[in-house]
Amino acid sequence: MKKIIFAALVVTGLIAAANAQVAFDQGVNVKEVMSRAVAIDMPAPALPAAGRSHYSRDCARFSFGPSDTELLSQRVYLRSTEYETVCHTQYVQQCHTVMVPGPNNTQVPTQSCHMVPVQNCYERPGMTWSEYGQIKVNPRKLLPWERENFEICLQGPWMDLYINAAAYKYTAKREGNNYETLFVLTPHEKVAMKADEDGVNYADFALVDGKFVFKASDKWAKEYAGEKVAIKVELYKDNALFFDTFKGEKEFIFDAAEGYTMAFTEGDLAKPETDNTYRDEDDRGAKKYFLKWGFKRVGALSKDNFIKKDKTPVIVK
Structure with missing residues (x-):
């Protein structure tokens, strides 16, 4: 200086x-x-600061459903450009x-x-790489609702494969040259995926002989034979002028079947702790109730993720 x-x-x-x-x-x-x-x-x-470089990332995503034969994705063209950050320091x-x-x-x-140093930076494009990419999945068996998701990305001179959701453990083999890459996937052990959100659906909600009766149907009962399903119900009192009142909850466990029937009274439910939040503000007139409910699969075929469903229609007690 x-x-x-x-x-x-x-x-x-x-x-x-x-x-x-x-x-x-x-x-x-x-x-x-x-x-x-x-x-x-x-x-x-001052001399220009040392440059820093990064690469743009170009990706393509593919989804595959059930098939007894090999599957071949679309052939996609990907590009990636190198950008160098160049900085100059000036003194003012x-x-x-x-x-x-x-x-x-x-x-x-x-x-x-x-004198105070002030750094001015900008990005300068450098080399650009381009390459075709494609995925081939060898034969495997999926459940009707299962879908697998894969992604290939080009970043700089490197093309990589990413598995976002898969029903099997795969080994991947890279084929091709510097201008075209084919990823060949071979399945091995089966892996449980998330259960179908539309597998269990609302059928009916009514008041029968003083009991609440809720019915649900299962579209995949055959596929889940030998496994179980857990259905959780939450009873609410519908209040027109106030917040809906939570009355309690209960979980029912069934063997997989085409339909499930749950009958219960308010006394059968696990009650919330006493709190003003759950106080009925007005008990005059007809009492209206509805359910919030959901389910999860219990077994090895699917993951046991809990799936929330829409609330039921309101019934009058």
Whole structure:
């Protein structure tokens, strides 16, 4: 860093310091005046900062359903460009007023300046790579509702395969050349996937002989033979002018079948802790109820993720 100190002395019967008014009839010496001169740092010109590079990412996603034969995806064209971040540092002068000691224990204003580095950056495109990509899945057996999702991406000169959702553990083999890649997937052990959200559906909700009766149907009962399903119901009192009142909940577990029937009274439900949130604000007139419900599969065929369903129609008690 080169430092240059500018000072100006003018002698015309008195001596004046730059940017300061000094009464020299008070016996101020020259060294004190020169010490108040404005100092400016003058750095040597800076070289451009080292570049940083990254690559754009181009991807294509594929979804495959059940099939007894091999599946071949669409052949896609992917491009990726390298971008280099180039930065240059410039120095700009910044000044501000400071108070310095003056004669007779006074303070006088003066300008203090220094050079501040300011970095300017921009992205400069570099090389561009392009390549065709495709996926082939060897024969495997999926359940009717299962779908697998794969993704291939080109980032710089590298093309990679990503498995987002799969019903099997796969080994992947790369075939082709620098301009075209075919990923060949071979299935091995079966892997449980999420259960079908539309597998169990609402059938009926009614009041029979003083009991709430809820019915649901199962479209995949045959596929889940030997496994179980858990259905959870939450009973709510419908309040027209207030928040709906939660009355309790209960879980029912069944062997997989085409239909499920759940009969219960309010006394059969696990009750919430006493809280003003659940207080009935108005018990006059007819009482209306509805259910919020959901289900999960219990077994090895699918994951046991809980699936929330829509609430039932309102019934009058």
